[in-house]
Amino acid sequence: MQSKIPMTNALIIFFKLPEAGKVKTRLTPFLSPEAAAMLYAAFVKDTLLLASSLSDTKIFAYLAAADETIFSETAPFISPVAELRLQRGAGLGERMSGAFKDVFELGFARVSIIGSDAPHLPKPYLTALFDSVATSARSVSIGPSEDGGYYGLSMNAFTPEVFLNVNYSSPETYRETLKAVSPLPVRCNSLPIWFDIDEPQDLKRLSASLDSYTLPHTASLLPHLIP
Numbered sequence: 001m002q003s004k005i006p007m008t009n010a011l012i013i014f015f016k017l018p019e020a021g022k023v024k025t026r027l028t029p030f031l032s033p034e035a036a037a038m039l040y041a042a043f044v045k046d047t048l049l050l051a052s053s054l055s056d057t058k059i060f061a062y063l064a065a066a067d068e069t070i071f072s073e074t075a076p077f078i079s080p081v082a083e084l085r086l087q088r089g090a091g092l093g094e095r096m097s098g099a100f101k102d103v104f105e106l107g108f109a110r111v112s113i114i115g116s117d118a119p120h121l122p123k124p125y126l127t128a129l130f131d132s133v134a135t136s137a138r139s140v141s142i143g144p145s146e147d148g149g150y151y152g153l154s155m156n157a158f159t160p161e162v163f164l165n166v167n168y169s170s171p172e173t174y175r176e177t178l179k180a181v182s183p184l185p186v187r188c189n190s191l192p193i194w195f196d197i198d199e200p201q202d203l204k205r206l207s208a209s210l211d212s213y214t215l216p217h218t219a220s221l222l223p224h225l226i227p
Helices: 033-052 068-078 092-105 123-131 173-181 200-208 216-225
Strands: 009-015 057-063 083-086 110-114 139-144 150-155 187-190
Touching: 009 033, 009 092, 033 057, 033 123, 033 216, 057 092, 092 110, 110 123, 123 139, 123 150, 139 173, 150 173, 173 187, 200 216
Parallel strands: 009 057, 009 110, 057 083, 139 187
Antiparallel strands: 110 150, 139 150
């Protein structure tokens, strides 16, 4: 049996394998499938870099893959920044709920989740996910994204209901999550809005202000992709 981990905060990062034609598909044909996959790999590395800047926070990187061989091949890419785990479940909501359940069972008091579509997320936004649920009252916090989804979600007690009856990867994801939370006996906090990098205009927006962010992997690649 795995022992309890003496940390208060845990961060879950959901990510995929950077396979051409399977990641960042909305960036094609602006980018080739191969270039989009390379960019996504840089996003994952920079997201891990951002996560590693947090103090006293255990990081769990949850991979969307069913093949145990792929899982073992990915471990060196993630280590030693994060503990690699497999996403499990039929849909995104079920997979996120399962990850939260796993991590809370380890004894963490505050758990947050982010994806790998916003490696430029300001660190204060990330720390706000934890700070906003640092209370004795049962709380959930959501950081909305401009496309109608959310860049992060946190809670201080396992609350699986927040993932029920929500259409993910939809302009309604954030609002439907708020609707799922509203009848629950929890305090709900809405955090500042941010933007994901999903569409060509998002990538151009990031490129135009690249110097404002700490994104070494993305910054070294992006000038070769966008003239």
